[in-house]
Amino acid sequence: MTVTAEAPFVRLENIIKNYGAVRALGGVELTFNSGECVGLVGHNGAGKSTLMQVLAGNVQPDGGELSVLGQNESMSYGVQRALELGVRCVFQELSLCPNLTVVENTRIRHPSITGFGWRKRASLLIRSFLDDIFPGNSIAVDDLVADLTLGQRQMVEIATVFAKTTSSLRLVILDEPTSSLDHAIAGQLLAYVRRFVTEGGCVILISHILGEILSTCDRIVVMGDGRVVEERPAARFTKHSLVEAMGHVNHAPQAHQPETVVKARTAPVVAEIQPPRRGSMTLTARKGEIIGLGGLAGQGQTTLLVLLQRSAGRHISFARCSGPVAFVAGDRQTDGVFPLWSIGQNITIRSLGTMRRFGLIDPKKEREMERRWKERMAIRTPDMANNIYTLSGGNQQKALFARALASDAEIILMDDPMRGVDIGTKQEVYHIIRSEAAKGRTFIWYTTEFEELTSCDYVYVLRDGAIVSEMPRSEITEAKVLQSSFEEVAQ
Amino acid sequence: MISTVSKLRTFAGKAPWGFSFFGAAAIFLATIVFTDGVGAGQIITTALTFGTMYVIVALGQMYVITAGPGNVDLSIPSTIALAGAVSMKIMDGNDALILWGLLAAIGVGIAVGCFNFALIRLLSIPPIIATLSASFLVQSASIAYGRGLRIRPPEAFAEFATGRIWGLPTLAIFALLLTVIGSVVLHRTVYGRSVTAIGQNQRAAGLAGVKVDRVRWTTYVICASLAALCGAVLAGFSGGSSLNMGEEYLLASIAVVVIGGSSVAGGQSNVAGLWGASLFMYLLVTMLNTFGVGAGIRMIMTGLMIVAIITIAGGPKPSRT
Numbered sequence: 001m002t003v004t005a006e007a008p009f010v011r012l013e014n015i016i017k018n019y020g021a022v023r024a025l026g027g028v029e030l031t032f033n034s035g036e037c038v039g040l041v042g043h044n045g046a047g048k049s050t051l052m053q054v055l056a057g058n059v060q061p062d063g064g065e066l067s068v069l070g071q072n073e074s075m076s077y078g079v080q081r082a083l084e085l086g087v088r089c090v091f092q093e094l095s096l097c098p099n100l101t102v103v104e105n106t107r108i109r110h111p112s113i114t115g116f117g118w119r120k121r122a123s124l125l126i127r128s129f130l131d132d133i134f135p136g137n138s139i140a141v142d143d144l145v146a147d148l149t150l151g152q153r154q155m156v157e158i159a160t161v162f163a164k165t166t167s168s169l170r171l172v173i174l175d176e177p178t179s180s181l182d183h184a185i186a187g188q189l190l191a192y193v194r195r196f197v198t199e200g201g202c203v204i205l206i207s208h209i210l211g212e213i214l215s216t217c218d219r220i221v222v223m224g225d226g227r228v229v230e231e232r233p234a235a236r237f238t239k240h241s242l243v244e245a246m247g248h249v250n251h252a253p254q255a256h257q258p259e260t261v262v263k264a265r266t267a268p269v270v271a272e273i274q275p276p277r278r279g280s281m282t283l284t285a286r287k288g289e290i291i292g293l294g295g296l297a298g299q300g301q302t303t304l305l306v307l308l309q310r311s312a313g314r315h316i317s318f319a320r321c322s323g324p325v326a327f328v329a330g331d332r333q334t335d336g337v338f339p340l341w342s343i344g345q346n347i348t349i350r351s352l353g354t355m356r357r358f359g360l361i362d363p364k365k366e367r368e369m370e371r372r373w374k375e376r377m378a379i380r381t382p383d384m385a386n387n388i389y390t391l392s393g394g395n396q397q398k399a400l401f402a403r404a405l406a407s408d409a410e411i412i413l414m415d416d417p418m419r420g421v422d423i424g425t426k427q428e429v430y431h432i433i434r435s436e437a438a439k440g441r442t443f444i445w446y447t448t449e450f451e452e453l454t455s456c457d458y459v460y461v462l463r464d465g466a467i468v469s470e471m472p473r474s475e476i477t478e479a480k481v482l483q484s485s486f487e488e489v490a491q
Numbered sequence: 492m493i494s495t496v497s498k499l500r501t502f503a504g505k506a507p508w509g510f511s512f513f514g515a516a517a518i519f520l521a522t523i524v525f526t527d528g529v530g531a532g533q534i535i536t537t538a539l540t541f542g543t544m545y546v547i548v549a550l551g552q553m554y555v556i557t558a559g560p561g562n563v564d565l566s567i568p569s570t571i572a573l574a575g576a577v578s579m580k581i582m583d584g585n586d587a588l589i590l591w592g593l594l595a596a597i598g599v600g601i602a603v604g605c606f607n608f609a610l611i612r613l614l615s616i617p618p619i620i621a622t623l624s625a626s627f628l629v630q631s632a633s634i635a636y637g638r639g640l641r642i643r644p645p646e647a648f649a650e651f652a653t654g655r656i657w658g659l660p661t662l663a664i665f666a667l668l669l670t671v672i673g674s675v676v677l678h679r680t681v682y683g684r685s686v687t688a689i690g691q692n693q694r695a696a697g698l699a700g701v702k703v704d705r706v707r708w709t710t711y712v713i714c715a716s717l718a719a720l721c722g723a724v725l726a727g728f729s730g731g732s733s734l735n736m737g738e739e740y741l742l743a744s745i746a747v748v749v750i751g752g753s754s755v756a757g758g759q760s761n762v763a764g765l766w767g768a769s770l771f772m773y774l775l776v777t778m779l780n781t782f783g784v785g786a787g788i789r790m791i792m793t794g795l796m797i798v799a800i801i802t803i804a805g806g807p808k809p810s811r812t
Contacts, residue, residue: 309698327698335698338691340758349688350700352681360679403699 007070008033009170009202010055010087015064017050017226024050025061026226032171037193037203039217039234041210043246043450043482047226048206052173055204056089057082086170088161090177095157098146102126102156105145109160129163130155133192134185150180158189162196171202178207190216208296208486210239222246243486247478265289265458270442271411273308273319275300279466285411285442290433292456293446294481297416300465301446302330305413308444312411326350326409328400330416330446336400337388344370344384346399350407373402378428394425401429405436412436414445418452430455450478461485511750511767514800515774522778536660538773540653540728543666545769547721548740549747550673551714553765555618556748557677558710559690559757562618566603566626567718567744571737573633574599574719575726579642586647593723600719603629604712611711612704633734644727652727662724669717674762686710690757742797743772750800771800 008031017025025047032038040048053059054066057079066074068085082088096105106126107113113122123141130137134155145153158177162169174193178186190212193203197218207213213220213234220237222230222245230245237245267286274282278300285291293301309327311319329336338346348355348366355365370384377398381391388396397417404412418426433443434455445456453459459476461469461484469484519538523531548567555564574596582592603625610621644652654661677683685706688696697703721740726732749755750771751764775796779789 306698326700329695329698334692334694336695338688338695338758340687340691340754345684349684349696352684356681360675361681361684407700 009069011065011067011070012051012054013065013067015051015054015061015066017047017054017059017061023226025054027064028223028226028228030221030228030231032202032204034170034202035197035200036218037197037205037216039213039220040204040206040223041208041213041220041242041246042223042229046223046246048223049175050226051223052089052091052175052204052206055082055087055171055173057087086168087173088169088171089173089175090158090161091175096145096153096160099144101144102139102141102148105156106141106160106163110163110165112165125163125165126156126159129159133159133162134188137185151182151185154180155185162192169201171204172196173204173206175206176208177205178209178212186212210242210486214239214242243479243482247482270323271308271319271321271444273304273311275304275307275462275465275467276318278464279468281460281467281470283444283460283467283470285444287410287442288437288440289457290437290443290445290455292453292459292476293444293462294450294453294459295462295468295485297448299462299485301462302415303465304462305415305444305446308411308413321411323410324408325411325413326404326407328404328412328414328417330414330418332393332396332400335415337396339387339389341388342385343374343379343381343388343391343399346388347373347384347402347406350403350409354408369406373406376405376432377402398425398429401432405432410440411442411444414443414447416446416448418447418449450481453481509767510752510800511764511771513767514750515767515771518771518774518778522774522781525778525781534774534777536655538770538777539663540660542766542769542773543660543662544721544725544728545740545743545747545772546666546670546765547724548718548744549751549765549769550670550762551717552744553673553748553751553753553760553762554677554686554710555714556745556753556755557686557690557757557760558707559693560755562690562707562710562757563622563745564607564711564714564718565619565622565741566607566629566715568737568741569626569629569633570600570603570715570718571722571725571740572732572734573603573629573636574722575732575736576633576637576734578723579644579726579732580636582642582645582648584643584645586645589645589648592645592648593720596719596723597716599722600716601712603719604715605708607715608708608711612708630734637732637734641731641733643731648727649730652724662728670762670765677760677762682706682709687758687760690754690759692758746797747772750797 010032012028012030015025015028016023028047028051040051042048050059054061057077060078064074065072066077073081073085097108100108103119103123103126106122107118110122110125113125126141130139130141137152137155139148139152139156145156148156154177158174161172177189181189193205193216197203205213205217214237217234220232220234220242221228222242224246265286267288269284270287271285272282274280283291283304293304295301305327307316307319308321309325310316312321312323312325327335338349344366348369351369352361355362355369357365373379374381374384379391379395379398379402381395388399391399401417418429437443445452447453454473454476456476457473459471459473459481460467461481463485471480519534522534523529548571552564552567555562577599578592578596581595582588607618607622607625610616610625611618614621616624643649651661656664677686685696685701688699688701689703689706693703718737718740722732722737725736729736747765747768748760751761751768753760753764775793776789779792784792
């Protein structure tokens with residue numbers, strides 16, 4: 001445990017992190033040295049963000065060793081320790097307070113600016129760093145953050161992180177820093193990153209724009225399924241080989257390989273949507289089809305599903321649904337569960353209209369539906385009258401599936417509903433989806449897991465709110481979906 | 492102290508409605524102990540009559556509060572005043588016109604409810620501000636409409652409002668019927684379930700197929716209509732309408748809902764508790780009057796009691812697992 005000149009700034013050994021049954025990190029081995037820029041790439045859910053949260057001290061790993069400058073820090077590592085050691089990050093979700101000015105936000109990030117005249121000192125600090133990183137920017141430091149454009153906010157966020165006060169700054173994590181910056185500004189940032197690295201700092205750059213990773217980084221790490229799957233100097237990667245490395249994820253063998261025969265698209269169209277002001281491609285769903293929505297997370301898939309749900313039984317010019325629609329939420333807390341209700345009530349809410357007798361809800365019919373779906377979905381509870389939160393996450397998800405499947409809906413919209421669901425439940429639900437589709441129901445299924453796309457009849461890939469490509473089942477390959485997901489590689 | 496509060500909270504959590512009845516009974520006992528049992532029957536009858544008015548108004552407010560955080564109707568007092576004035580003018584002291592007068596009052600309620608919701612939905616004004624500003628407009632309308640004239644209610648209507656059946660005030664029986672209907676609507680109709688769903692999670696309710704706008708609209712209309720009905724009955728009871736007769740119902744309607752065991756955060760409500768809480772509120776004032784405390788002290792005490800009850804009964808909800 002002696003500090004040697006060769007000791008890397010950070011060394012991660014066998015870092016493990018589980019969320020329930022989901023293994024987010026399965027033994028990550030990595031080092032980050034001073035004076036280098038490391039690129040980190042991988043598909044959604046590869047574990048990049050979790051790993052960065054561990055580095056930032058926000059997430060405590062379940063196992064493994066984290067050492068800084070040769071010193072084992074595993075025991076005492078946390079946000080505070082990370083800051084002391086000079087580790088800072090710019091995360092995807094901007095963390096500025098919109099109701100405060102740029103200067104005031106700077107003060108929040110730098111508690112060492114205290115006492116009389118803090119406003120002036122904070123103003124000088126942020127001004128100098130903004131001008132240093134983004135020369136020629138037009139941001140006024142007395143502006144409210146809410147009045148800035150998204151790109152300008154991102155610039156302020158980056159500048160406050162790089163701004164040096166009393167504490168040292170040795171490692172900066174940039175998670176998708178250029179996603180809302182235009183090309184010229186992004187170039188300024190990357191140039192600054194190179195300068196920072198030359199001066200002895202270390203930068204970890206996460207980006208889906210492969211070109212900037214290749215041109216800026218010294219070394220590129222590819223992650224997949226919570227592990228490091230490739231690690232090479234940047235010069236030994238090309239865009240093509242990088243995409244290929246991301247695609248090479250070890251899949252668990254699928255229990256049931258769906259038939260690969262492509263159904264002819266002849267059934268009547270039941271749903272159609274063209275994302276408003278986002279390109280010209282249209283999504284078409286026919287009766288009995290399972291339609292997949294692919295692409296990176298947060299590229300407008302949920303918005304598209306919500307629009308479709310709103311269009312049911314109403315006239316909207318860019319979307320049309322013929323027939324009743326039901327929605328299966330993936331984000332259970334905000335979009336799905338009614339926390340004060342029983343499991344049964346959570347299931348029947350979508351179907352109450354059909355259970356009326358003389359205008360009143362018939363409790364007998366309600367119990368009957370609860371019982372039927374408890375069995376059908378194998379919801380693990382002694383009593384459907386128990387509160388919904390007595391169920392595990394996976395079983396809550398089953399209840400939400402039951403809500404949609406028990407209803408009269410002909411079109412079922414699914415918003416990445418398998419997040420945090422164990423493999424056994426997934427298989428059960430896949431089976432139900434296939435048999436319901438065979439009976440003539442239509443499923444529109446947003447998923448971040450490639451494997452689930454392969455069981456769809458037709459896949460649409462979204463990027464930045466627009467549909468960018470479509471492919472029938474016979475043509476679905478991970479490389480193809482990834483290609484359309486990444487702007488620069490797309491044709 | 493802390494453990495007493497938490498024990499009370501456990502009790503309140505199991506039977507939120509029991510708490511208000513318990514409080515009402517305790518206060519009633521304190522009052523008759525003080526008067527050595529004199530006037531106990533009298534107190535009960537007046538409490539039932541005036542408590543009934545609270546119940547009618549609070550039933551509507553309960554639906555609104557159930558519809559989720561931020562939803563509240565502050566236009567109740569002015570609706571009471573306007574509906575009272577309109578119904579008296581239409582009835583014009585004539586027994587044959589009672590039904591028309593009541594319908595007119597409810598018409599006023601429906602109009603105010605629609606106006607409230609239009610402000611909330613179309614102009615995106617928060618309900619607390621929308622209904623408060625609507626109440627100024629309604630209040631002005633009733634000033635312009637009433638012009639201070641006082642029309643006596645038809646005899647039959649006054650009799651209904653002050654009469655008794657089997658020793659019980661007719662009004663109380665009428666309101667009991669109303670609360671039974673209110674309870675069935677809450678628990679056994681699609682509308683009732685929808686309000687409760689919206690109150691828990693509006694976004695999820697919309698995605699689960701609940702017609703959120705329509706349900707909220709209906710809710711504001713029901714609330715204003717019940718307030719209007721109360722306005723007509725109150726005018727019948729007190730021999731004509733007056734501009735300020737709705738004043739005390741602003742705080743009372745909200746306090747009764749919350750003391751009665753409904754969640755201020757929405758999504759969970761309790762009809763039986765409205766009765767306990769209404770009696771509690773009325774008896775509290777009666778008790779303080781009997782003790783001979785001055786008006787200032789009485790208001791302070793009332794305020795403190797409400798705060799105390801809400802602290803205990805409206806404690807933290809069962810935590811999510």
